[in-house]
Amino acid sequence: MMQLFVFIVAGAMVLGGAVGVVLRTHPVHAALSLVLTLFGIAVLFIAQDAQFLAAVEVIVYAGAIVVLFLFVIMLLGIDRAEDLHVEPFKIQRPVALVIGAGLVSLLGIAVIASRQHPVPTVTPSQAVTDALADPHDGNIRALARDVFSDHVLAFELTSVLLVIAVVATVILARKPRKGETYITSGSAQ
Amino acid sequence: MFAVDSLLDHIKLFSIPTLIVIIKVLVVFVVGLVGTMLMVWFERKVIAFMQNRIGPNKAGPKGLLQTLADGTKLFFKEDLIPDKSDRFVFKLAPYLAFVPAFLVWAIIPLGGDFSNGKNGDVKILGHVTKLQLADPPVGVLLLLALSSIAIYGIMLAGWSSGSKYPLLGSVRASAQMISYEAALGLSLATVILVTGTLSTNGIVTSQFTFSRWSVIATGVLPFAIFLIAATAELNRPPFDLVEAEQELVGGFNTEYSSIRFALFFLAEFMNTITMSGVIVTLFFGGPQPLRIAGNANVLQFLGPLSGTVWLLLKVLVFLYVYVWFRATLPRLRYDQLMNLGWKLMIPLALGWFMLLAFFRVGQDSGWNTWVIGVAGIAVMAVCASLLQLASKVSARNREREGAMF
Numbered sequence: 001m002m003q004l005f006v007f008i009v010a011g012a013m014v015l016g017g018a019v020g021v022v023l024r025t026h027p028v029h030a031a032l033s034l035v036l037t038l039f040g041i042a043v044l045f046i047a048q049d050a051q052f053l054a055a056v057e058v059i060v061y062a063g064a065i066v067v068l069f070l071f072v073i074m075l076l077g078i079d080r081a082e083d084l085h086v087e088p089f090k091i092q093r094p095v096a097l098v099i100g101a102g103l104v105s106l107l108g109i110a111v112i113a114s115r116q117h118p119v120p121t122v123t124p125s126q127a128v129t130d131a132l133a134d135p136h137d138g139n140i141r142a143l144a145r146d147v148f149s150d151h152v153l154a155f156e157l158t159s160v161l162l163v164i165a166v167v168a169t170v171i172l173a174r175k176p177r178k179g180e181t182y183i184t185s186g187s188a189q
Numbered sequence: 190m191f192a193v194d195s196l197l198d199h200i201k202l203f204s205i206p207t208l209i210v211i212i213k214v215l216v217v218f219v220v221g222l223v224g225t226m227l228m229v230w231f232e233r234k235v236i237a238f239m240q241n242r243i244g245p246n247k248a249g250p251k252g253l254l255q256t257l258a259d260g261t262k263l264f265f266k267e268d269l270i271p272d273k274s275d276r277f278v279f280k281l282a283p284y285l286a287f288v289p290a291f292l293v294w295a296i297i298p299l300g301g302d303f304s305n306g307k308n309g310d311v312k313i314l315g316h317v318t319k320l321q322l323a324d325p326p327v328g329v330l331l332l333l334a335l336s337s338i339a340i341y342g343i344m345l346a347g348w349s350s351g352s353k354y355p356l357l358g359s360v361r362a363s364a365q366m367i368s369y370e371a372a373l374g375l376s377l378a379t380v381i382l383v384t385g386t387l388s389t390n391g392i393v394t395s396q397f398t399f400s401r402w403s404v405i406a407t408g409v410l411p412f413a414i415f416l417i418a419a420t421a422e423l424n425r426p427p428f429d430l431v432e433a434e435q436e437l438v439g440g441f442n443t444e445y446s447s448i449r450f451a452l453f454f455l456a457e458f459m460n461t462i463t464m465s466g467v468i469v470t471l472f473f474g475g476p477q478p479l480r481i482a483g484n485a486n487v488l489q490f491l492g493p494l495s496g497t498v499w500l501l502l503k504v505l506v507f508l509y510v511y512v513w514f515r516a517t518l519p520r521l522r523y524d525q526l527m528n529l530g531w532k533l534m535i536p537l538a539l540g541w542f543m544l545l546a547f548f549r550v551g552q553d554s555g556w557n558t559w560v561i562g563v564a565g566i567a568v569m570a571v572c573a574s575l576l577q578l579a580s581k582v583s584a585r586n587r588e589r590e591g592a593m594f
Contacts, residue, residue: 028278028348035341055330063337063370067344067363074348074360139326140387 006047013040031069038062052140205316213322217294225459229256232458232512239516260451268447273351282349283445283452286342289335290459295322296331296389297466300476300497303393311493319390320476320497328389329381332467333374336422340366342456343424343431347441358440361523362424362431368530369421369428375538376411376418379545380471383407389470396474404472407545412472414538416510419464421530423457425511427518430526465507469500476500536576540569 013036020033038061045054087093147155230245230253237244245252270279300320301311310317325331340363347359381387383406384395396402404412421428432440442453469475476496478486488495521529544565551561 026275028275028345032278032345051325051327052330055327055334058334059330059337063334063340064367067337067340067367070344070348071360071363074344074356 003047006043010040010043010047013037013043015040027073028070031066031073034069035062035066038066049139052143206318209316209318210322217299217322218291221291221294221459221462224462225455226256226260227253228458228462228508229259229454231508232515235509235512236516239513263451264448266447268449269444271351271444274444275349275351278345278349279444280449282342282346283449283456284342285345286339286456287452287459289339289342290456290463293332293335293463293467296325296328297321297463297470298324298390298393298475298500300494300500302493303397303475303477303496321390324388324390326388328387329377329392329471330387333370333377336366336373337370339422339456339460342453343441346445346453350441350444352444354437355441355443358431358437358443362441365424365428365430365526365530366422368527369418369534372414372530372534372538373418373422375535375542376414377471379403379407379411379538379542382542382545382549389475393470393475393477396477399480402472402474402477407472408541410541411538412468414534414541415468415472417529418534419468420511420514421526423460423464423511425457425461426515427520428526429520430523461511462504462508465504465511466500468507469503473503475503532576532580536573540572544569 017033017035017037017040020036021030024030024033038057042054042057042062045051045057233255234244234252245255248254248258270276298319298321311320312318343362343366344359347355347357347362350356380392380403383403384392386392386395392403396406399405424431431437432442437443442450445453476499478488478495478499481487486495488498491498547565548561551558
């Protein structure tokens with residue numbers, strides 16, 4: 001009973017937020033709808049006993065990334081409703097329609113197919129059951145051990161990727177030195 | 190299928206455990222509100238004392254009811270919504286600032302029996318429970334999550350006002366809060382490293398003697414960084430650029446009036462109290478008693494309440510420190526703020542964290558402590574001088590390029 005209630009409320013948050021992101025014409029409202037979706041996902045994570053993922057979801061996505069979205073929206077002064085009649089990229093809308101319809105039908109087929117051929121219940125691995133049985137942050141310990149031992153290379157590579165992105169941003173945002181010219185659309189004229 | 194099932198399905202409404210939770214929620218809520226009211230009075234009285242004034246003294250004994258009078262007045266003021274504002278967000282923002290301030294209370298251990306390494310369990314109506322609203326396994330991360338949510342309130346308040354000064358104030362606020370959150374998190378990580386748990390109850394339990402208090406065990410520096418970063422997160426002086434009256438009228442809340450303004454005000458003071466509570470919990474053992482002259486707990490005569498009184502006394506010290514900051518320190522300039530945050534606090538917090546981790550590894554594998562110490566400090570010194578060199582070179586480059594800052 002309770003599980004269904006939590007699922008329905010969180011699901012409504014996720015879906016409502018997602019629809020809001022698409023339908024709201026105002027960028028700030030759309031970003032706030034995204035926050036709603038992220039919170040719904042965090043609630044669903046908690047319902048699945050993944051408290052760490054829920055906390056990180058809120059800290060990283062809601063607390064940092066969407067704040068940066070809002071920051072950019074406010075600083076660039078594009079915080080007014082978009083005129084949707086102007087289409088910058090002509091073929092975009094029909095393609096989006098086709099892909100969307102394809103995705104929906106694929107999902108529908110998957111749901112129907114799984115009803116006809118029920119999948120055997122998934123048994124969690126030993127690590128997962130052990131972690132869940134440990135009342136004292138076993139969940140987080142298991143995750144940390146996994147990330148910093150088995151997947152340490154992927155983890156470090158990801159952080160290198162982030163550093164590259166930061167360096168690239170600094171280079172792009174830097175003003176050209178005297179005598180140095182960047183070819184930009186502004187200076188070409 | 191769902192993990193909450195086991196928690197929620199066999200809860201009977203009107204059973205004693207449910208009743209205890211409801212009582213806890215009510216107590217935390219009421220104490221939070223009353224505490225905020227007293228905090229406003231305390232701050233005004235102490236600042237008046239430091240500035241050789243009398244402070245509020247008309248409403249109630251010693252002016253205690255001044256906040257109540259101000260609150261009532263604000264309630265009945267006209268509620269203005271600017272024409273150019275975004276009405277929905279404008280109305281939403283005060284609550285986004287207010288609610289996280291309250292929620293942090295849920296994870297602070299508010300008392301209980303921690304003597305002789307006990308974990309703070311108390312018996313209420315025949316049920317063993319903790320004097321803490323919730324003890325989630327991710328405890329401290331919840332604190333970080335809530336402090337990052339608090340940014341929304343201020344940011345959206347400034348933007349939705351549809352006016353220049355509030356927008357400037359809120360952009361400053363969010364830049365400042367994001368910058369200092371890194372230092373806050375890194376100094377908090379040292380506490381987690383030393384205590385070995387994320388749960389706030391576990392953190393308090395592991396600080397059972399004075400030498401195990403995190404402020405000593407992590408070597409004072411993380412505490413100093415946390416205190417400074419927390420002050421910046423709270424937007425309190427000397428980091429109150431958000432509402433620098435001389436430059437921005439009133440900052441992000443310029444266009445707010447009536448009860449919405451009061452909510453911002455309440456959130457700010459409530460945040461000060463919760464942050465003091467968090468500092469005490471993380472670094473000063475929360476409700477743990479302090480051994481004075483061989484006496485393990487001088488407040489033993491208070492019985493089960495002694496933990497709560499200890500917590501209160503420790504929190505009061507930090508509340509006084511915050512008021513003291515406000516009365517004595519001039520506001521930082523914006524570039525000083527950013528330099529302090531990015532060029533000093535974050536590298537220092539990161540370096541200290543690495544050093545502590547190195548010590549920990551050394552201990553575990555039985556290396557010579559002196560060798561570890563010398564090697565660690567040498568590496569730190571090399572890193573510090575490299576950083577110094579880098580910032581000098583970049584400053585010279587900027588100057589050569591004719592930058593104006």
